[in-house]
Amino acid sequence: MALFTSISKPPEDFMNILKHKADTDTHLEKVDLGVGLYRNEQGSYYEFPAIKKAKEILTKKNLGHDVRRIPPNNPGCPRSLIIESKKYNPTTGIPSFLKLAAKSMFGDAADLQKIASVQAIGGTGANRIGAVFLQKHFANEETRVYIGTPGWPNHPPIFTHAGILHETYNYLNTGNRGVDMGSILSAIETAPPRSIFVLQGCCQNPSGSDLKKEEWKTLAYAFKDKKHLAFFDVAYQGLGTTEPDGGMSDVWGIRYFVEQNIDVLVCQSFSKNMGLYSERTGVLHVACHDSGIAERVKDALRALIRWEFSSASAYGARLAETILENPALKEEWKGELAGAAKRLVNNRERLYYELSVVRKTPGDWKFLVEDKGLFSLTGLSENQVDSLIERHIYLPRTGRINVAGLNEGNMIRVADSIDSVIRKTQE
Numbered sequence: 127m128a129l130f131t132s133i134s135k136p137p138e139d140f141m142n143i144l145k146h147k148a149d150t151d152t153h154l155e156k157v158d159l160g161v162g163l164y165r166n167e168q169g170s171y172y173e174f175p176a177i178k179k180a181k182e183i184l185t186k187k188n189l190g191h192d193v194r195r196i197p198p199n200n201p202g203c204p205r206s207l208i209i210e211s212k213k214y215n216p217t218t219g220i221p222s223f224l225k226l227a228a229k230s231m232f233g234d235a236a237d238l239q240k241i242a243s244v245q246a247i248g249g250t251g252a253n254r255i256g257a258v259f260l261q262k263h264f265a266n267e268e269t270r271v272y273i274g275t276p277g278w279p280n281h282p283p284i285f286t287h288a289g290i291l292h293e294t295y296n297y298l299n300t301g302n303r304g305v306d307m308g309s310i311l312s313a314i315e316t317a318p319p320r321s322i323f324v325l326q327g328c329c330q331n332p333s334g335s336d337l338k339k340e341e342w343k344t345l346a347y348a349f350k351d352k353k354h355l356a357f358f359d360v361a362y363q364g365l366g367t368t369e370p371d372g373g374m375s376d377v378w379g380i381r382y383f384v385e386q387n388i389d390v391l392v393c394q395s396f397s398k399n400m401g402l403y404s405e406r407t408g409v410l411h412v413a414c415h416d417s418g419i420a421e422r423v424k425d426a427l428r429a430l431i432r433w434e435f436s437s438a439s440a441y442g443a444r445l446a447e448t449i450l451e452n453p454a455l456k457e458e459w460k461g462e463l464a465g466a467a468k469r470l471v472n473n474r475e476r477l478y479y480e481l482s483v484v485r486k487t488p489g490d491w492k493f494l495v496e497d498k499g500l501f502s503l504t505g506l507s508e509n510q511v512d513s514l515i516e517r518h519i520y521l522p523r524t525g526r527i528n529v530a531g532l533n534e535g536n537m538i539r540v541a542d543s544i545d546s547v548i549r550k551t552q553e
Contacts, residue, residue, distance in 0.1 A: 148520040176459035180448040219245025226450035239417035242424035245438040248406035249395030257288035271322040328376035329362035329499025332526040342379035366498035370464040405442025480541035
């Protein structure tokens with residue numbers, strides 16, 4: 127038998143297929159509500175002005191990816207003592223960036239000595255390293271990871287690939303409207319002690335339905351009682367609040383879990399909140415009970431990273447660092463991020479108005495103004511979605527829409543089309 131002939135076809139990546147269809151559609155009135163990125167009012171990639179300034183600052187610094195002086199900050203040191211080459215980053219990442227990233231997640235008052243932070247290849251890479259770390263240093267053959275549904279489709283295969291089996295529970299109420307706290311608490315209570323629970327820190331994908339503060343507190347109490355581990359995935363920090371706080375209010379639940387001394391891993395992404403998609407800028411944080419444990423955890427992560435990808439890229443991390451270390455530029459970015467979140471709110475309110483008030487489209491559309499972040503689940507059937515795609519309006523067959531794809535130029539057409547496919551189905 128020829129080599130590799132026994133390989134079976136892997137599951138299709140439906141989002142990639144959808145993206146390809148949308149990207150290659152040349153229709154002048156095409157609307158892309160599919161892929162999860164923040165778009166500007168023209169429907170294109172949005173470059174944060176703060177990122178543009180950070181690029182200019184980096185260009186002037188002419189770091190050459192890695193320029194260090196020995197002794198540090200001494201421009202007059204002999205040329206022989208200047209290391210100036212395109213060296214690899216440290217295996218665990220750029221230390222100065224990691225410190226700033228941790229502060230942006232856990233707050234300026236956090237004891238960073240108790241947090242093991244390592245750089246990863248985007249948020250997905252942080253999930254991968256976190257899952258492998260737990261398989262090697264936490265899980266046994268009986269350990270299960272519990273994942274709420276509907277959720278990010280990549281979570282189950284990431285843990286399966288790492289060697290940890292998963293169970294599911296209902297994250298949303300019947301009809302995918304609102305968080306099903308009863309189901310979540312039941313899963314926490316019935317799961318064996320020291321189980322792993324994947325939680326999205328904010329702007330839940332695909333629903334946009336988040337827990338409130340009191341619900342996070344209730345969850346934390348249940349976690350402590352069963353000694354479960356919380357595996358937080360934070361891909362949209364800052365897009366769920368219109369406050370110019372850099373997304374700190376979005377991740378209140380994570381900080382509360384840490385304050386309660388619950389075992390926590392956090393996968394942090396800068397793809398959406400800084401527009402660093404292809405730069406693959408992510409961080410994995412492991413909150414530990416003391417600095418000694420954190421040091422050992424970081425060394426264990428170092429070994430895993432060395433075996434996985436050796437070291438992460440510098441450019442995106444340097445851009446994020448440039449913003450986070452510069453007080454004035456950081457404030458600009460926080461204002462821009464809050465502005466992006468406000469635009470999402472405005473799009474939600476407008477679509478709600480067009481469907482509920484103007485067209486009186488069948489169904490309850492209140493969720494549009496209650497959800498947060500990029501996504502909402504419309505409740506549209508697969509056939510209805512297919513009908514929208516025939517009209518050059520692209521979204522996955524789950525009915526999830528990315529409200530960042532809405533704008534003044536396409537809002538009416540989208541509302542008309544949704545109303546039309548729903549009424550046609552009911553005929």
